[in-house]
Amino acid sequence: MSKIILTHEVTGLGEPGDVLEVKNGYARNYLFPQGFAVAWTRGGEKQVEQIRAARAARELATIEEAQDIKAKLEAAKVRLAVKTGTGGRLFGSVKTVHIADAVKEAGVAELDKRKIEIPTAIKTTGEYTATVRLRDDINATITLQVISDKKK
Incomplete structure (x- = not known):
């Protein structure tokens, strides 16, 4: 088992700044090459605090918000x-970046593309849903109307 520090959110594993133990192959073959994690070291404790501070600044301030x-x-x-x-x-x-831009243009909210999850690939026009993780305990469902931009 390898002790790692997550630098990015990994669905089903953890948030940035989490110190975890994962199997050696998973860390070596996936997490490290993708830049999602770094190996844990004694000097890494300072890095953990910086990552957690940045995460806290990005998170929405209150539950009410x-x-x-x-x-x-x-x-x-x-x-x-x-x-x-x-x-x-x-x-x-x-892609999630397209959804984040559309929500911003609609004037609803400004979302982080990494917090948006699309259950199935959207490859045709129609109505779809996507999930947004606003906080660890609060998820929202967005209804998307995918339409053609052809001028008639």
């Missing part, structure tokens, strides 16, 4: 205009 944003997100239907081909098929797929 998170619940207010959750209510706004769940009430709004976010429209996302994308380039499409025949039959409403997209060129590529909708």
Whole structure:
């Protein structure tokens, strides 16, 4: 087992600044090459504190603020205009950065793309849902209307 410090959020594993023990191969073959973690050292304690301070600054300040944003997100239907081909098929797929930009343009809230999860790939026009982790204990569901941006 390897003791590591997460530098980025890894779904199902932890948040930045968490000190964990994972299997050697997982750390060596996935976490380290992707830049999601660094090896734990005695000098790494200072780095852990810096990562946690940065995470606390990025997190939404209060539960009330998170619940207010959750209510706004769940009430709004976010429209996302994308380039499409025949039959409403997209060129590529909708990414979390596209969703974050659409929510910002709708004037609902400014979201971190890393906090958005899309359950299935969005490759055609239609209505979809995505989940946003506002805090560790508060998730919001966004309703997306993916439409073609073709001018008729």
